[in-house]
Amino acid sequence: MTAASEFDRPDAVAAALERTGYLADPGLASAAFLAMRMGRPLFCEGEPGTGKTALAQALAQVLDAPLVRLQCHEGIDAAQALYDWDFPRQLLHLRTMEAAATASGDALDADAVEASLYDRRFLLARPVLEALQTTPSVLLIDEVDRADDEFEAFLLEVLAENSVTIPEIGVVRAETPPLVVLTSNRTREVHDALKRRCLYLWLEHPDLAREVAILKSRMPQLSDELAQQVAQAVHRLRGLDLLKPPGVAESLDWAAALELIGARHLDLESATTTLGAVLKYREDADRARDALDALLAS
Amino acid sequence: MTAADRGGSTDGPAPRAHAGAVLAGGIIDALAAPPDEDAVLRDFVAFTRLLRNAGVPVTSDRTATYLRALREIDLASEVATYWAGRLTLCGDPDDVARYDHAFFAWFSSDPREQRMGRPAPPKPRAATIAALTPPPGQGQGDENDDTPELKVAASGEEVLRDRDIADLTISEREHIRRMLALLTPTPPRRRARRRRPNSRGEPDPRRTLRATLRHAGEIPGLSRKNRRERPRRVVILLDVSGSMAPYADALLRFAHVLTRRTPQAVETFTLGTRLTRVTRELRQRDPERALRDAGNTIPDWSGGTRLGEVLAAFLDRWGQRGVARRAVVVIFSDGWERGGTELLGEQMERLARLAHAVVWVNPHAGKRGYEPVQGGIAAALPHVDRLLAGHSLATLQELTEVLADA
Numbered sequence: 001m002t003a004a005s006e007f008d009r010p011d012a013v014a015a016a017l018e019r020t021g022y023l024a025d026p027g028l029a030s031a032a033f034l035a036m037r038m039g040r041p042l043f044c045e046g047e048p049g050t051g052k053t054a055l056a057q058a059l060a061q062v063l064d065a066p067l068v069r070l071q072c073h074e075g076i077d078a079a080q081a082l083y084d085w086d087f088p089r090q091l092l093h094l095r096t097m098e099a100a101a102t103a104s105g106d107a108l109d110a111d112a113v114e115a116s117l118y119d120r121r122f123l124l125a126r127p128v129l130e131a132l133q134t135t136p137s138v139l140l141i142d143e144v145d146r147a148d149d150e151f152e153a154f155l156l157e158v159l160a161e162n163s164v165t166i167p168e169i170g171v172v173r174a175e176t177p178p179l180v181v182l183t184s185n186r187t188r189e190v191h192d193a194l195k196r197r198c199l200y201l202w203l204e205h206p207d208l209a210r211e212v213a214i215l216k217s218r219m220p221q222l223s224d225e226l227a228q229q230v231a232q233a234v235h236r237l238r239g240l241d242l243l244k245p246p247g248v249a250e251s252l253d254w255a256a257a258l259e260l261i262g263a264r265h266l267d268l269e270s271a272t273t274t275l276g277a278v279l280k281y282r283e284d285a286d287r288a289r290d291a292l293d294a295l296l297a298s
Numbered sequence: 299m300t301a302a303d304r305g306g307s308t309d310g311p312a313p314r315a316h317a318g319a320v321l322a323g324g325i326i327d328a329l330a331a332p333p334d335e336d337a338v339l340r341d342f343v344a345f346t347r348l349l350r351n352a353g354v355p356v357t358s359d360r361t362a363t364y365l366r367a368l369r370e371i372d373l374a375s376e377v378a379t380y381w382a383g384r385l386t387l388c389g390d391p392d393d394v395a396r397y398d399h400a401f402f403a404w405f406s407s408d409p410r411e412q413r414m415g416r417p418a419p420p421k422p423r424a425a426t427i428a429a430l431t432p433p434p435g436q437g438q439g440d441e442n443d444d445t446p447e448l449k450v451a452a453s454g455e456e457v458l459r460d461r462d463i464a465d466l467t468i469s470e471r472e473h474i475r476r477m478l479a480l481l482t483p484t485p486p487r488r489r490a491r492r493r494r495p496n497s498r499g500e501p502d503p504r505r506t507l508r509a510t511l512r513h514a515g516e517i518p519g520l521s522r523k524n525r526r527e528r529p530r531r532v533v534i535l536l537d538v539s540g541s542m543a544p545y546a547d548a549l550l551r552f553a554h555v556l557t558r559r560t561p562q563a564v565e566t567f568t569l570g571t572r573l574t575r576v577t578r579e580l581r582q583r584d585p586e587r588a589l590r591d592a593g594n595t596i597p598d599w600s601g602g603t604r605l606g607e608v609l610a611a612f613l614d615r616w617g618q619r620g621v622a623r624r625a626v627v628v629i630f631s632d633g634w635e636r637g638g639t640e641l642l643g644e645q646m647e648r649l650a651r652l653a654h655a656v657v658w659v660n661p662h663a664g665k666r667g668y669e670p671v672q673g674g675i676a677a678a679l680p681h682v683d684r685l686l687a688g689h690s691l692a693t694l695q696e697l698t699e700v701l702a703d704a
Binding site: 009010026027030031033034037038040045075087088091092095186187188189192195196199200201202241283 | 355357359360363366367370371372377378381382384385386388389390391394494512513514516518561562583595615
């Protein structure tokens with residue numbers, strides 16, 4: 001168990017992240033460091049495949065804390081994210097009490113019965129409440145840009161106060177605030193009120209050297225030459241103005257695919273066979289195939 | 299200094315003694331002269347003010363967070379100081395470039411972007427499209443380019459509204475550019491097909507029954523469902539051939555304004571000798587960056603047009619597959635077709651079948667004595683719902699009204 005307060009420098013965070021296989025640049029390390037030290041949520045924005053979600057997973061490993069994940073989608077509401085009452089169990093409880101009272105002939109105290117219905121044991125903890133109750137923890141609010149504007153308002157209290165207000169019970173506050181990571185692919189402008197409560201990290205695709213390092217750290221068996229070639233080709237592909245430029249996940253997939261077919265180097269033949277691991281649109285594949293000769297000439 | 303007080307951490311570790319502080323002009327050796335903490339903070343607060351002037355919306359609570367972050371880091375490290383500000387003061391990728399610029403101007407005499415762990419971003423500058431399209435008829439004699447404000451004051455907004463964009467001077471274009479940014483078009487709406495759970499609307503027997511079963515026979519309440527409204531897609535096809543050049547900048551800006559309103563519902567393509575999708579570039583918030591990037595993407599700027607062929611390419615690659623389906627398609631073109639018009643007519647018919655509405659905006663339509671007789675426009679006209687002018691700010695405003703009702 002590594003407490004967040006044990007990290008006294010961004011470099012220490014970077015080193016800890018690296019031990020989990022996540023290579024952080026100075027900006028990312030500073031962001032993680034400040035998020036831990038200041039207790040601020042970290043808002044990660046950037047192209048898909050730049051390692052936003054993976055960062056939360058790596059941080060959970062670093063802190064040796066459970067990762068609670070909330071996947072946002074259109075129409076998500078508070079009941080799905082914060083908490084809900086277990087209505088069937090409440091009802092069953094009520095019926096049991098009625099039956100017991102009828103059997104024994106006692107009168108039921110209506111107020112007491114009602115109070116017993118809103119007991120903690122009938123409370124269903126959804127990800128946010130769960131993260132507040134499990135301390136310490138890492139709460140990943142994934143793809144917050146997919147949720148509606150209204151949903152962001154629910155998150156404000158959580159992010160600012162590390163607490164959730166449940167009318168029947170009161171305020172549930174975390175003993176140790178969870179480390180919150182929000183991710184966004186920027187399909188929608190997230191409200192500034194939300195961003196203001198967070199540290200803002202804009203993630204870009206890694207540079208060539210870092211991408212090679214990532215490939216090598218995730219796939220130690222990969223030859224230096226192939227890692228270099230894959231990273232270089234992916235970099236050039238990103239410059240082609242594709243519909244979906246490949247992310248780090250795609251370079252990893254590509255390297256894995258090349259290994260599977262037993263390719264020693266990236267040449268025209270092996271690249272064409274495995275292109276589906278990198279490019280997911282027909283137009284992109286067409287475009288890349290036209291440019292492949294130039295791409296592979298280094 | 300209230301911001302500093304709030305920024306002072308109560309729960310965190312005691313503020314680190316400022317072993318060294320990065321100040322304007324360099325690093326003060328704190329060992330020789332312990333800096334007055336207030337003065338250091340004032341300096342950082344002054345930096346946030348500079349940043350605000352540079353266009354980054356820095357609020358006082360952001361400043362407070364910034365000061366808190368500064369207490370956590372080693373102020374002697376330029377990298378750490380850079381990131382403390384970037385993480386707390388920026389809120390948008392567009393802000394990052396402005397922040398970089400301000401940071402290196404304020405804290406460092408020698409820009410060392412590479413050491414910050416990221417390459418130097420291109421500095422935002424005015425998009426060059428307007429400069430590429432000199433106002434015809436004005437010639438080089440116009441010496442007022444360096445005093446745009448004065449020129450604008452003299453011409454006045456109301457006069458500009460109705461002026462043909464092609465006839466404006468560079469400084470007047472600058473003004474139009476700002477006015478375009480103020481347009482607030484209402485995007486067209488469509489009713490969603492699916493009924494969705496809603497607090498109002500007709501009762502939903504299925505969900506009510508399901509909820510009742512789930513709740514052991516108790517009716518937890520009547521579920522209702524309703525149709526929602528969603529934005530209808532707008533597809534902008536912008537002719538960037540030579541004859542449209544005087545209007546291209548303004549029209550692209552118009553597309554940007556529309557894209558910013560409903561980023562997911564607007565698609566923009568340019569038509570020239572080939573088809574180019576500029577949607578992604580136009581989704582950027584900063585208009586200059588959006589325009590510049592879009593301009594860099596378009597390879598066939600001010601070339602010829604083969605409207606029919608390019609339209610066919612659009613329909614094959616995008617339109618048929620869904621982009622044009624039930625969308626409002628706006629074509630900005632003067633309809634000058636070099637090739638035969640038969641293909642254009644066919645493709646327009648195809649487009650009209652796919653689209654909800656087709657609006658053709660022809661800048662020449664606003665000119666006196668205009669008759670839609672040129673080959674291209676004559677072939678397209680039977681398949682067009684509305685023909686508009688769009689050569690001036692006023693007519694572009696009219697277009698927004700047409701779009702809202704489409």
